[in-house]
Amino acid sequence: MKVAVNVHLKKGVLDPQGKAVLHALETLGFKNVKEVRVGKQIIIDIDTQDREKAIKEAEEMAKELLANPVIENYEIEVKE
């Protein structure tokens, strides 16, 4: 079962990469972009068919390794 862990900087934490992408998009002519945030998407293939178990395990992985709780939020998304 494939699970995505999406990790983003918390609101209020400066995201210079997002700002850079926003400016690059404006330069390219995309005028109606209000904000850009750049984060990570980690796709984990877990050897189980149990959806709940996969989500629980991905959550533990996010807490222990993938996200820094001081500055980052994460969300779990089942892909297949």
Add this chain to the structure above:
Amino acid sequence: MKVAVNVHLKKGVLDPQGKAVLHALETLGFKNVKEVRVGKQIIIDIDTQDREKAIKEAEEMAKELLANPVIENYEIEVKE
């Protein structure tokens, strides 16, 4: 309208960051992880309420700036 552009290395392109995360997870005791791929998730706040227009614009952004078509795939996801 918030749209996510998820950018990942194509299958067959070596993902050393994914491999590093896989090994770290194994070291932490997560034994049933088969594969890890690390990509980017770019969340773009587009000033429109038109879902189709937002998707179309995000697609153009992905092609022009966000993804490298030689080694990366992207998918568009409407967030809200």
